[in-house]
Amino acid sequence: MTDREDVRSGGQVVVVGVGQLRNNREKDPARAREPLELIRSAVGRAAEDAGIGADALSGVDTVGLVQVVSWSYDDLSGSVASAIGASGARTVESGAGGHQPVAVLTELAAAIAAGDSELAVVCGGEAQSSLELLGAAKEPDRAEGWSRSPGGAGTFSRATGGTERMWDLGLVGPIRVYPLWENRLRHDLGQSFDESQSWSASMYAGFSEVAAGNEAAWNRDPVTAEQVSDIGPDNRMICYPYPLRMNALNRVDQAAAVILASPAAADRLGVPREQWVYLSAAALDADCEDVLERDTYGGSPGLGRSLDAALAQSGSTAGALDVVDLYSCFPIVPKLGALHLGLDRDTELSATGGLTSFGGAHNNYSAHALVAVVRRLRSSGGRGLVYANGEYLTKHAAVVLDTDDPDGFRWSEAHASDHPAVRVDDGYVGPLEIETYTVEFDREGNPARGFVIGRSPDGARTGVRVSKSDRATLSTLVDPGVDPVGHAGTVVAQDDRRLFTLGDS
Known part of the structure; x- marks a missing residue:
């Protein structure tokens, strides 16, 4: 159960610029760049996309940064603001979780809708591939020229996600937790193992086709469904039933940025109206932190509520969506999203390419999803949805974007109940x-x-x-x-x- 705050609303908010990049796919030590530099470049590309020039970034009043995992900084959001020439901007830095790009977007858009901001940037980036290439994960001094504040690789700790019970059991790390839902859903749907795996494999093969056309994708070579599902030396089983090609790939160097503005600021900057994509509605939700206390493993109530709330607040339905991007760290997440939305099995569920083929830049994948959906809507018009998932189907964020002019931006947030859905006996024999x-x-x-x-x-x-x-x-x-x-x-x-x-x- 959750408690949902009342839906809030305000003025219009528009996306005016998007930018993204992939760096050092060749894995050349001489081309390794730290996350701060990648993020600065992505923001510059977003400004170029908006047609406003890098000098206009001095007018940015809010910088929202998605937490960087691959390299540690004391004040990365402040460093990004300074790097783009907006040193006086208010800064927001997220916590951990794949939902954070949409959550940060919602926070910054709410400020614009309320009249407390005019021009804002959501951004993030990772350099995990180059960090490991340099051997800097264990020897940070090898990353010459990278910021030393404090520097060094990030760590996965008990503070990152999960409860003490989960850590004591060893049931932490996405590779161990998400299969719990996949195996239960297969049972609930009455599917055979082959039927379930075929669904996952065909979906991920389709994602790879999308990634092939995305310039920032880490892997741009399409794979077949058989290559996704068949077990072999280059596709070993990780945690049943997911082989390697059904697991998110976080060894990437990628960055993305989205520039938000009030319509008045967008006009003042001279951004053409055909560049505008409106934020219609957003909804944040949560399931309880402890996976042992969840009501079900065949679904995710918070996922469903976030999708329902975002669509309802936008005055839309799933059938009216022209573009959909559902988080895809593992096949179970887009499966649950598609089932809840009632989408046909052949519906394209990613405009980005998925966290296996496109690449899962730790917390920041859905910033790239925002870039992809904005671009698709500019090209064809219509309405799009981005759903982002954090931790272990724990945190949920959904946003509806539209090329038509809505009457304002609406948003809401729900909080997980403190009362577990089931009784857990940790000493049972x-x-x-x-x-x-x-x-x-x-x-x-x-x-x-x-x-x-x-x-x-x-x-x-x-x-x-x-x-x-x-x-x-x-x-x-x-x-x-x-x-x-x-x-x-x-x-x-x-x-x-x-x-x-x-x-x-």
Whole structure:
């Protein structure tokens, strides 16, 4: 459950410029550039796109930065403002999460709609590929010329996402968590493993075709559905059922920027009206932080509410959308979005190219999605939707854009309830029915460990691991001919650990 604030509204907000880039796909150490420089270049490209020239950026009054992961800075938003000549601008720097580009866009647009801002920039960028190329992840001094404030690679810690329970269980990191939803959805839809994988593979192959036409895409060579789904040396299984080509790719150097303005400021700057794309409505939502406390693994209530709210606030429906970009870190997210919106299976769900083919620049992918949707709407007209997802189907942000002139911008935000949807027993031992599961594989292609979430006879939920030595249980969990959801097993105590095994102990 969430509590939604009243819908707020204000004046019109327009996107006047968009810019993006890909850097050093050749992986040349001499061409490595730090995130600050990539972001500055992306903002410059957005200004050029708007036809306002870099000098006009001195009039930017707000800079919203999507948190950078690959390199650490003390005050990157302030550094970006100075770098673009807007040193007096108010700065906003997001937290972690793939929803943040749309969340920051919403915050800056709300300020413009309320008359508290006139010209704003949303931006972000990453240099993960070059950082690893230089070996700077472990030896930051090798990144010569990069900012030292404090410098060094970012880290994934308990503060990044997840609860203490999830960390103690090891159920953190997107590769381990998103498969829980995929395996449950397959069961709920009554699909076979092959049917579900075919859907994922054909969708991601389609995304690769889109990425092939996007100049900022990291991988511009299309792949077939078979290349996405077939397991092999270059496409090993990561966490069941997702092989490598169904996982987001974060080893990229990319940056993107979006320039927002009030109509008066856009006119004053001389931005042609045909460049304008209006922000119609935006909605932020959330599910509870702890995945063990979620109501369901076959859906995401917060995802659905954010989509419904954004469409309702814009006075639109899913059927009226001309362009859609649904977050795609793993196939489950666009699947859930498409199912909720009632879109046909052949609907194009990405204007960008997806986080595997286009590249998942950590938190900033959806800034590129905004660039892609704006460009598509300028070309063909109509209405578009961008949905962005953060953490583990935890944070949700949706925005509707339109080439027609709306009467203003509307936005709303909901907050996750403090009350868990289910009762969790972290010390439970005894019989357990599987709700969902995943199995992580090692680099040699062997099951290495399993994660099971299930219910006790009295309805309590618990999360538990499967030992690498329990080959029988792991083999059954990854058998394409078996649907383990609903199967009975046992949680046993062993050497201060709790382990799940199929059948009786």
